[in-house]
Amino acid sequence: MSTPKPKPTPKPTPTRTPAKARKRPYLIGAAVLVAAGLLGMASYQVSTPDPRPTVDESGASAASNAAPDDARPELTKLARRDAKDPLAQGRADAPVVMIEYADFKCSYCGKFARDTEPELVKKYVDNGILRIEWRNFPIFGAESEAAARGAWAAGQQGRFWQFHAAAYARGAKEKGFGADRLKELAKEAGVPDTVRFAADLDGDAAKAAVKKDQDEAYALGASSTPSFLINGTPLAGAQPLDSFARIIDDAAARTAKK
Numbered sequence: 001m002s003t004p005k006p007k008p009t010p011k012p013t014p015t016r017t018p019a020k021a022r023k024r025p026y027l028i029g030a031a032v033l034v035a036a037g038l039l040g041m042a043s044y045q046v047s048t049p050d051p052r053p054t055v056d057e058s059g060a061s062a063a064s065n066a067a068p069d070d071a072r073p074e075l076t077k078l079a080r081r082d083a084k085d086p087l088a089q090g091r092a093d094a095p096v097v098m099i100e101y102a103d104f105k106c107s108y109c110g111k112f113a114r115d116t117e118p119e120l121v122k123k124y125v126d127n128g129i130l131r132i133e134w135r136n137f138p139i140f141g142a143e144s145e146a147a148a149r150g151a152w153a154a155g156q157q158g159r160f161w162q163f164h165a166a167a168y169a170r171g172a173k174e175k176g177f178g179a180d181r182l183k184e185l186a187k188e189a190g191v192p193d194t195v196r197f198a199a200d201l202d203g204d205a206a207k208a209a210v211k212k213d214q215d216e217a218y219a220l221g222a223s224s225t226p227s228f229l230i231n232g233t234p235l236a237g238a239q240p241l242d243s244f245a246r247i248i249d250d251a252a253a254r255t256a257k258k
Contacts, residue, residue: 070233071232071254072232078220078229086156087133087135087151087152087160088132088133088134089121089125089132090130094125094128094129095129095252096231096252097131098132098228099133099230100133101135101222101226102135102137103136103137103138103140104144104151104168106140110172120244123245136152138210139225146178147177148210149201149202150197152200152210153203154189162188163189183197230244230251
């Protein structure tokens with residue numbers, strides 16, 4: 001009896017990397033990327049990512065494992081500290097910088113903006129301890145991208161934070177971020193030149209600025225919104241005020257010892 005020849009094992013089909021992922025630039029050094037994995041881990045622990053190449057929101061009720069000891073000094077280099085940055089508030093030389101990666105269509109980003117951020121501003125920004133730097137991280141499609149560009153355009157006329165407040169007002173997200181709605185938000189925000197706003201919104205500079213912020217978040221491994229870096233310590237989700245205060249207080253104390 002002859003033994004049948006075994007069939008050759010088929011070669012595995014190579015996995016294709018999504019085009020968007022292939023185009024992501026590595027904006028920070030290898031050492032920083034390794035440390036930045038903590039932000040991705042923190043985000044993952046707050047919300048399980050969709051298996052598709054999209055990013056989920058993170059919930060306020062979930063606990064974050066971020067702690068002051070998670071600080072990675074390498075990540076403090078991502079703070080831009082540009083005194084003329086219209087998408088930032090607080091002293092450029094503040095001892096603590098909180099970078100916020102967020103999307104205007106993210107419900108939990110809105111919750112943070114309404115409930116927690118104003119308290120942080122009163123307690124820390126107004127006292128010169130904290131600087132908040134916003135990064136546009138649009139992850140929920142075309143309207144997210146448009147809202148991000150609209151916020152940037154409002155910032156060119158000194159009205160970013162007013163636009164931010166209008167876009168995150170209760171019920172604002174449900175109205176969408178189409179072209180007409182963005183114009184309404186600009187008026188609500190007190191943008192003085194709406195013609196310029198419309199031109200800036202669709203201009204190459206807005207697209208480049210949003211992409212720069214978005215690429216930075218992707219390079220960090222962020223997998224949810226909102227995500228934060230507080231002097232290099234990752235924090236994911238619309239956490240309670242105490243979670244932010246604990247890390248800010250520790251970061252300020254460490255800076256004072258230097």
